[in-house]
Amino acid sequence: MEPMLLGNAFRPRKTRPSHARASVRAALAASLCGSLTLPGALAQEAAWENANGQLGALSRANLALDHPAHPVDLTGTYTPEGFWEFQPYPKLNAEAQALFDRVRKGAAEGRTVNDVTGDCWPPGMPIVMTRVWPFHVIALETAIVIVFNFENQVRWIYTDGREHSDPNLYVPSYNGESIGHWQGDTLVVDTRNFETHQHFIDRLIPLSEQFRIVERISAIENGNRLSIEFTLTDPENWEGDWVVTKTFLRQERMDFVESPCLPNTNEGLPAMQPQYTERLGAGTP
Amino acid sequence: MRRFSLTAKVLTAALAVSAPAHAHHSGAAYDGSKTLRIEGTVEAWRFANPHSSLQLRADDGAGNIVVWSFEGNPAGMLASLGYRRDTFAPSAQVTVVYNPMKDGRPGGGRLVGAVLSDGSTVGQIPPN
Numbered sequence: 001m002e003p004m005l006l007g008n009a010f011r012p013r014k015t016r017p018s019h020a021r022a023s024v025r026a027a028l029a030a031s032l033c034g035s036l037t038l039p040g041a042l043a044q045e046a047a048w049e050n051a052n053g054q055l056g057a058l059s060r061a062n063l064a065l066d067h068p069a070h071p072v073d074l075t076g077t078y079t080p081e082g083f084w085e086f087q088p089y090p091k092l093n094a095e096a097q098a099l100f101d102r103v104r105k106g107a108a109e110g111r112t113v114n115d116v117t118g119d120c121w122p123p124g125m126p127i128v129m130t131r132v133w134p135f136h137v138i139a140l141e142t143a144i145v146i147v148f149n150f151e152n153q154v155r156w157i158y159t160d161g162r163e164h165s166d167p168n169l170y171v172p173s174y175n176g177e178s179i180g181h182w183q184g185d186t187l188v189v190d191t192r193n194f195e196t197h198q199h200f201i202d203r204l205i206p207l208s209e210q211f212r213i214v215e216r217i218s219a220i221e222n223g224n225r226l227s228i229e230f231t232l233t234d235p236e237n238w239e240g241d242w243v244v245t246k247t248f249l250r251q252e253r254m255d256f257v258e259s260p261c262l263p264n265t266n267e268g269l270p271a272m273q274p275q276y277t278e279r280l281g282a283g284t285p
Numbered sequence: 286m287r288r289f290s291l292t293a294k295v296l297t298a299a300l301a302v303s304a305p306a307h308a309h310h311s312g313a314a315y316d317g318s319k320t321l322r323i324e325g326t327v328e329a330w331r332f333a334n335p336h337s338s339l340q341l342r343a344d345d346g347a348g349n350i351v352v353w354s355f356e357g358n359p360a361g362m363l364a365s366l367g368y369r370r371d372t373f374a375p376s377a378q379v380t381v382v383y384n385p386m387k388d389g390r391p392g393g394g395r396l397v398g399a400v401l402s403d404g405s406t407v408g409q410i411p412p413n
Contacts, residue, residue, distance in 0.1 A: 107313040110387030118310025133359070149361065150309075151335070203311070256361055259334035266310065269338060269356045270386060270393030276314035 051169055054162055057143035062160055067141040070159070071185050072219050075139045077255075078226055078248035084130040085202045086230070090238040096205050099280075103204035106278055112271065113278040114203050120151075120261035121198040124174030125191055125213055126230050128153050130246055134254050137226075144180065144187070149256040157189050167193055174199055176213065187217040201232070208236035224250050309335035309359070315395040316387045320411050324380045328352055330373035334359045337396070339373055341381055345391045355383055357396035366398075367407040378402050382410055 055062035092100055099114070106113035117123045123131055133150035142160040147153075157178040164170075170177055172195040180189040191213040199207050211234040220227045225247050232242040266272040325343030337357030345351045357363060373379060379401055383394035398408025 107311070110314050110316075112311035112313045115311045133361075149334075257334065259359065259361070261309070261335060265335065268340070268354050269310075269336070270354055270395075271310065271312060271314040271356060273314075275388075276386075 052165065055160075057140070057156065057158055057160060062142050063140070065142075065160070067160055068182070069141065070139055070187075071182055072187075072223075073139055074137050074144060074187070074217070074219060074226070076223075077134055077136050077251045079134045079251055079254070080130045080132065081225075081247045081249055084127070084132060086126065086130070086232070086242070086244045087202075088244075089205070090240060090242040092205065092238050093236070096237045099206060100204045111276050111278055114200065114280050115277065116198045116200060116203070117151075118266065118272065118277075119279070120265065122151060122153060122174040124194070124199045125155070125176050126232065127201060128155070128175060129228070129248075133259070134251060134256055149259055151261050152258055157187075159187075164190070164192055172196070172209075180217075185218060187215075189213075189215040189217060191215070206237055208234055210234050210236055220247075226250070312395060314386055314388075315356075315384045317384050317395075319385055320382060320397055321385050321394070322380050322382050323353065324378065325353065327373045327375055327377045327379055329375070332360045332363070332368065332370045332372070334361055337363055337368070339381065339396055339399075341379070343381075351392060353381075353391070354393040355381060355396040356393075363408075366409070372401070372407055373399070382408065 050056065089100070103113045112118065117127070117131075122128070128148055128150060129135075131150050133148060135149060136147040138145040138147070142158070144157040144159060146155040146157070148155070153175065155175045155178065157180040159180045159182075162179065164177055164179055170193045172193055174195050176191040177193040178189050178191040180187050182188070192211075194207060194209070194211050196207045196209060196211065201207065211232070213233075214231045216229040216231075218227050219225070227245060227247050229243065229245045232244070233240075270276070323341070323343050325341040328340035328342050329338075330340075331338045337360055339355040339357060341353045341355065342350055343353050345353075357368070358366075360368075379399050381396065382398040382400070383396055385394045386392075396408065398406060398410040400406050400410065
């Protein structure tokens, strides 16, 4: 097989104009990366820029702007407290209730039904916040970054004054697009634009594109705990506001290493054998 | 393997991790209300996230030596309970303490703790 590295024929010559050099760089990078090709003189690296022109949360220009300082520094490491599920549940619609009942019946019989996270689908919001594992909160003026040990997930809460993206432009994500602003000492976070495929709350409540989360996040007990009031709405799947408050304990001696969900992660585990695991399969949300 | 003493701190950690054992996936198939013991020979030990696992050659209850499989908590939690990467050496004789399957089938369960060949213990060993 021919080596993938390119020979002289693809190296830019010094005499070429700058746009041509950019084009060649893009072609070279695309060749090395795989099949991605870009038209015209647009350099591949430039194509990753925010399509709406928004300054990146970590751009020096954005960080240099006069953003309001956070009244509370939430930076720290936290672990969720209490049970991870979002009980009590709201009044579900018929379809969501049927799925709920099926999962509960399976659990009572010693079978796991619809454990999509166990099968390596991202837990997504809001479950990623409560699934037992620790997370780091890194607060900057332009964004609060949450790094989860669980499945190496990352969540960004933008606090640089931007608005939600055009849903037609935003790539739907399991953690959604979070925009935060401060009301006194409470950070209010509005999260939308979710990926809904294989995304459930507590394994048994499906989500639609109307799903939205508003969180009211505050440091309590001198910052030793976080309190988050979650208001979950999705008129396609349940009635009204589903409001649950969770607390998180600050940790002082806790770093963590990666926790990837790999193709062989569940290999040979008793609970993941076919007799104990019921997958709902095609046709489910 | 250094001897592991069950301090108050570790006991607290043990109690804290006992509820959410399904940290990565559901533990519905395990019967958390029962704790059993089985002796056997270590086949393999994987000290890893998002969960650890132990394979053990042991009697299936019908006189056949088979490989049992036990699921452990994430390595990030197990370290504070005394487990290490070298806790279960291949071919070592150990007693595994585990939650069995709810349907009573032999062959596996959830790892609760273990008594190692030198008599030291790791994990959550309930009193006999």
